[in-house]
Amino acid sequence: LFSLLVPYIFPLTSFSKYDTYTNYVALGDSTSQGYTIIDGVLVDDCYPQKVKEKCNISEENFANMSIPSLTTLQFYDLIQTSEYTEAIKNCDLLTITIGANEITQIGAEALSYATGVPMTWDPTFTDLVLEAFLEADLPTKTAMITAFHEYVTTQDIFGKVEANIL
Numbered sequence: 001l002f003s004l005l006v007p008y009i010f011p012l013t014s015f016s017k018y019d020t021y022t023n024y025v026a027l028g029d030s031t032s033q034g035y036t037i038i039d040g041v042l043v044d045d046c047y048p049q050k051v052k053e054k055c056n057i058s059e060e061n062f063a064n065m066s067i068p069s070l071t072t073l074q075f076y077d078l079i080q081t082s083e084y085t086e087a088i089k090n091c092d093l094l095t096i097t098i099g100a101n102e103i104t105q106i107g108a109e110a111l112s113y114a115t116g117v118p119m120t121w122d123p124t125f126t127d128l129v130l131e132a133f134l135e136a137d138l139p140t141k142t143a144m145i146t147a148f149h150e151y152v153t154t155q156d157i158f159g160k161v162e163a164n165i166l
Helices: 047-054 072-078 082-090 100-115 124-135 138-153 157-165
Strands: 024-028 035-038 041-044 062-064 093-097
Touching: 024 047, 024 082, 047 062, 047 093, 100 124, 100 138, 124 138
Parallel strands: 024 062, 024 093
Antiparallel strands: 035 041
């Protein structure tokens, strides 16, 4: 249920000439860090790795400086450090993926609100939400879906991100 309700954002990347890039830096959160679960197995399969391969960029000219669980506010602070500003200055290809954790937070809050399951970052949270939903009768399921929708649509996601930065 959780994976169906919270959108997964894929970065849009356009390449006109793949072989013109020599130094690539990827910045962001776990989306660009690259850890994902496929068939219950944690794999290191990220889009920056695919971009690196497509552009024939060597390992020594590639830096994935992404950090799992990074928020937009933390990212804003990081890119002002000398390590990050130097990396950005020295690359000719830069990708940034940030904001997924703010969206995930709102999705988790909405699921908690809709089902009454206390929100935790414990891996069993989604199992408990799913169990609550599956065990509910049809009117309760309808109420849960309505409550989830109302919660998500009343959140000012971009305003919260902007307020954190400013």
